[in-house]
Amino acid sequence: MAYDITKVEVWAGDMVNRPGTLARVLEAMAGGGADLEFVIARRVNDNTSRGFFAPIKGKKQQEAAKDVGLQKAAGLRALRIEGPNKPGLGAMMTRAIAGAGVNLRGLSAAAIGKRSVCYIAFDSEEDAKQAGRVLKKLLGGK
Numbered sequence: 001m002a003y004d005i006t007k008v009e010v011w012a013g014d015m016v017n018r019p020g021t022l023a024r025v026l027e028a029m030a031g032g033g034a035d036l037e038f039v040i041a042r043r044v045n046d047n048t049s050r051g052f053f054a055p056i057k058g059k060k061q062q063e064a065a066k067d068v069g070l071q072k073a074a075g076l077r078a079l080r081i082e083g084p085n086k087p088g089l090g091a092m093m094t095r096a097i098a099g100a101g102v103n104l105r106g107l108s109a110a111a112i113g114k115r116s117v118c119y120i121a122f123d124s125e126e127d128a129k130q131a132g133r134v135l136k137k138l139l140g141g142k
Contacts, residue, residue, distance in 0.1 A: 012073040099134075
């Protein structure tokens, strides 16, 4: 079974680190029609948290994101890899990307049952394209 390998635009923003702030951002995104598949939120310091969100598509979702202080993540290009889960998949993918001389900016992955999804971030469009080619060859992606 082939893997789906697609480019994804990630949005990000800093938030006040207080109860309910992330809920307000997620409610605004839901109100704008976003069906988020990817959310990472982390504390930066006692006063600030940072969140990453995807996908955000279309004008209504983008306006909702902007209204709560999100913007396209500057200098970050990402690939989304979805397909069958198997032991060592992450190691295989990251080794193949490293073998092509491409450095990762970040990685987030999860598996549910027999399916997996992985988001890999890169510093440049060229790095993301090169990694995409490598992963399609490795995984038989489309």
